[in-house]
Amino acid sequence: MIEPFLSALPVLQKLADSGYEAYFVGGSVRDFLLGKPISDVDIATSATPDEVKKVFSKTVDIGIEHGTILVLYRNSSYEITTFRTESEYQDYRRPKEVSFIRNLKDDLKRRDFTMNAIAMDQSGNLIDPFEGQKAIQEKIIKTVGQAEERFQEDALRMMRAVRFISQLSFSIESQTLLALENLAPLLGKIAVERKRAELEKLLIGPNCKEAINILLNTGLYRYLPGLDNQKEQLKKLFRLNWNSLTKNEMWALVLYCINLKGKEIELFLRNWKLALKDIREIQQVIFFLESRLKKDWEPYDLYLAKRDIIVSVEKLFQVINGTSEARIIDDLVKSYDRLPIKERGDLGVTGNDLLAWFNQEAGPWLKDSLLSIERAIVEGKVLNEKNKIKEWLMECNQK
Numbered sequence: 001m002i003e004p005f006l007s008a009l010p011v012l013q014k015l016a017d018s019g020y021e022a023y024f025v026g027g028s029v030r031d032f033l034l035g036k037p038i039s040d041v042d043i044a045t046s047a048t049p050d051e052v053k054k055v056f057s058k059t060v061d062i063g064i065e066h067g068t069i070l071v072l073y074r075n076s077s078y079e080i081t082t083f084r085t086e087s088e089y090q091d092y093r094r095p096k097e098v099s100f101i102r103n104l105k106d107d108l109k110r111r112d113f114t115m116n117a118i119a120m121d122q123s124g125n126l127i128d129p130f131e132g133q134k135a136i137q138e139k140i141i142k143t144v145g146q147a148e149e150r151f152q153e154d155a156l157r158m159m160r161a162v163r164f165i166s167q168l169s170f171s172i173e174s175q176t177l178l179a180l181e182n183l184a185p186l187l188g189k190i191a192v193e194r195k196r197a198e199l200e201k202l203l204i205g206p207n208c209k210e211a212i213n214i215l216l217n218t219g220l221y222r223y224l225p226g227l228d229n230q231k232e233q234l235k236k237l238f239r240l241n242w243n244s245l246t247k248n249e250m251w252a253l254v255l256y257c258i259n260l261k262g263k264e265i266e267l268f269l270r271n272w273k274l275a276l277k278d279i280r281e282i283q284q285v286i287f288f289l290e291s292r293l294k295k296d297w298e299p300y301d302l303y304l305a306k307r308d309i310i311v312s313v314e315k316l317f318q319v320i321n322g323t324s325e326a327r328i329i330d331d332l333v334k335s336y337d338r339l340p341i342k343e344r345g346d347l348g349v350t351g352n353d354l355l356a357w358f359n360q361e362a363g364p365w366l367k368d369s370l371l372s373i374e375r376a377i378v379e380g381k382v383l384n385e386k387n388k389i390k391e392w393l394m395e396c397n398q399k
């Protein structure tokens, strides 16, 4: 067994000591079998949430109605979920009732794909009633049970299927694919936040282009906000090549392809319910990308954009141009680092200095003067020193 399972073993042991079954399940077991880096380990147990809370001293109720308790143990946290079944789904998205059960196999049966329905016990033995290991070997995404039935229970699973195509470069089993085509409209019932979480993972996956191809071919894209009539525009992505773009860079690349402008960009991102901080960042990236597509960086652009945006914009510029030159990005960052000031607060003069020098009432001229000083300093036309700035201003006023 390897980390992070080893560190989590005592958690399974404690549950076992109290007479409960407990296993590693879900993505961590799948990724372990794939030899991929393992994110957080999920644990499934026969103990009910209340019983889990009695076994561990530090717990947080994060989804107790679904049976999930967060356990804090030796500086790590683990999500422990009680074995459960879900019955009578409503609205294609939520089970009417979650029942806690004591049987592992029934818990595995309610999971989405066979590759995600494998459990591992404390000794590393695998419990794999749905041939998940075979699916992993064959690189196949296949629902546990009838695909149509499983997608009707929870239509988000359709989006998860496509996200796994991107993340794992697996292909999709034929019945599962057929069900995506037949049931795509059900995705319209799913909350945008849940779709966003899957789409963002899809966008940063190594096999993103194939996943988008499947979104387009199955018609799933029609049920994604703002993308429903963008099939042709999204196909532009197929002509581009990228690796290691961040989530927000990918949003910007999508927006570049679908060619939204100004307020439409904000509206699109708000419809996806992105955090305001991300919306602002993506807007900035697109703004400077448009400028970059017209002309090279100038010092004042670097100053306005700042380091992180410069890097994102130049990465995207290279993707769009079909080039890849890390050195150019490094050089731009160096140029940015060498700028004499990084923000207005670094200016060697204040509005009060100007008021005193010119003996004039405050007015729009003040802001204009500060702006031209700022720009002149960034462009190296004047040193950022009070006397030099004063001299420069006096000269300008004589012209």
Ligand code: ATP
Pocket (backbone or CB within 6 Å): 025, 026, 027, 028, 039, 042, 110, 111, 112, 113, 116, 117, 154, 156, 157
């Ligand atoms: P990741 O590596 O991105 O975390 P994951 O497979 O662990 O992938 P999670 O969302 O963390 O995905 O879910 C953990 C496990 O819970 C899944 O592996 C799967 O067994 C089950 N699961 C998650 N969402 C669903 C769903 N909508 N329907 C059925 N089972 C699900």
Ligand code: MG
Pocket (backbone or CB within 6 Å): 026, 027, 028, 039, 040, 042
């Ligand atoms: Mg997970």
